[in-house]
Amino acid sequence: MQDAKYFSHSWKLLTRDKGWVKPILVLAIAMFVPIVGPLAVLGYALEWARLSAWGVDAAPKQRGVKIGGCLVAGWRAFVVILVWMLLWSVATSVVTAIIAALRIRLLSSLLSLAITTANLLLSLVVMVAALRAAIYQKIGAGLSFARIYEMVSHDAAGLFKNVAIPLVTMLIVGGICTVSGLLVMSLAMPDILRLVYEVEYLSATSGSDPSDLLAIVGSILRTVMPASVLIGYVSLVFSVAGNLLLANSIGLWMRQFNVGAWGSPSDPLPVTPAPLPPVSSVPTPAPQSQPQPHSAAEPVTPAPAPAQPRTDPAPAVAPQPRERSTSPDGETVVPLTPHRAATDELGQGTDKE
Structure with a gap:
């Protein structure tokens, strides 16, 4: 050939x-x-x-x-x-x-x-x-x-x-996931730190309201889930194109x-x-x-x-x-x-x- x-x-x-x-x-x-x-x-x-x-x-x-x-x-x-x-x-x-x-x-x-x-x-x-x-x-x-x-x-x-x-496909997808993941984590970091603080406070005392934890978790999910779906879709677009090629x-x-x-x-x-x-x-x-x-x-x-x-x-x-x-x-x-x-x-x- x-x-x-x-x-x-x-x-x-x-x-x-x-x-x-x-x-x-x-x-x-x-x-x-x-x-x-x-x-x-x-x-x-x-x-x-x-x-x-x-x-x-x-x-x-x-x-x-x-x-x-x-x-x-x-x-x-x-x-x-x-x-x-x-x-x-x-x-x-x-x-x-x-x-x-x-x-x-x-x-x-x-x-x-x-x-x-x-x-x-x-x-x-x-x-x-x-x-x-x-x-x-x-x-x-x-x-x-x-x-x-x-x-x-x-x-x-x-x-x-x-x-x-x-x-090349793995490098592109890996780069997208890494950069996007770091960006999403930076946006959700305040809520994550707050969640850690509430968990430690709840374990030390019995006066904390568990509903506060649920509110923080919901806030994290509202930030992370849509971004994760979008990142996953963009990664799949490049993966599908690479597999076709x-x-x-x-x-x-x-x-x-x-x-x-x-x-x-x-x-x-x-x-x-x-x-x-x-x-x-x-x-x-x-x-x-x-x-x-x-x-x-x-x-x-x-x-x-x-x-x-x-x-x-x-x-x-x-x-x-x-x-x-x-x-x-x-x-x-x-x-x-x-x-x-x-x-x-x-x-x-x-x-x-």
């Missing part, structure tokens, strides 16, 4: 349409909904990344998003991520126990640093697994460790470049593996390295000789292409024989792929204001 700027390409796609910030603001609000909200946001990000993996440049959809489809995609990704993290937790626990038994302080410090670094890199590998499950629409595809290792080992340098996205950057990285030529989840990968095309204001349609992927923008119905031999370059690894579908009159038509391309959860193209 040539040196591709995945982040800049993903940022151009994210901000290409007018009103691009509206989906981010809505998704940040959805994050306040327990369980369902985070799953839907994760599914939305993966559906957009899946389109980029197919080789189609499209901005995130702003209207008509099928929430049910996003929830299903998010739940599928959650199961994949959970399995990966459980296996990683078991592995790190075993290694930590062995190092602890040796009682060598230097090894323990080095192990802690190594695990922290590995956690960041593993988060990218897990996102690759989740996106692969989204492409196949099967949980098992995200647990195909051999195929995922094959992808990561082919271009680990390109994949791990994306580690800067979660790092990360997922789509990995989708752009996965584009080099010729997703349209994939067979079953256990088939070897047909790797066809190619540079990223420039981002334009006009959406790029998917190849007519392949099934259309799910899109992150409004649907476009392409004209049927005439039957002709495939002109795609031969994959580096010969694909395995695939099943073939038949038309109503019994004539064999096109090979089946792991994608249900006839459905449309997010569509193809861009929204028009």
Whole structure:
């Protein structure tokens, strides 16, 4: 894979349409909904990344998003991520126990640093697994460790470049929370000091009225709660934007593996390295000789292409024989792929204001 700027390409796609910030603001609000909200946001990000993996440049959809489809995609990704993290937790626990038994302080410090670094890199590998499950629409595809290792080992340098996205996101969110938290504490400090004084006085004597404590607590809550909600929402806006950029950057990285030529989840990968095309204001349609992927923008119905031999370059690894579908009159038509391309959860193209 040539040196591709995945982040800049993903940022151009994210901000290409007018009103691009509206989906981010809505998704940040959805994050306040327990369980369902985070799953839907994760599914939305993966559906957009899946389109980029197919080789189609499209901005995130702003209207008509099928929430049910996003929830299903998010739940599928959650199961994949959970399995990966459980296996990683078991592995790190075993290694930590062995190092602890040796009682060598230097090894323990080095192990802690190594695990922290590995956690960041593993988060990218897990996102690759989740996106692969989204492409196949099967949980098992995200647990195909051999195929995922094959992808990561082919271009680990390109994949791990994306580690800067979660790092920068954490720095931004951490800075917002720290500065805003100190500001809120300074505003509430007089009431906090008064509360401490009333508690000490009440414990020393029995003449204090407990209602004074309730009044002070209410004053603190009226100051802290609205500010905390606002700080949390602003932090979620940046977190959602970072997650969208990360997922789509990995989708752009996965584009080099010729997703349209994939067979079953256990088939070897047909790797066809190619540079990223420039981002334009006009959406790029998917190849007519392949099934259309799910899109992150409004649907476009392409004209049927005439039957002709495939002109795609031969994959580096010969694909395995695939099943073939038949038309109503019994004539064999096109090979089946792991994608249900006839459905449309997010569509193809861009929204028009």
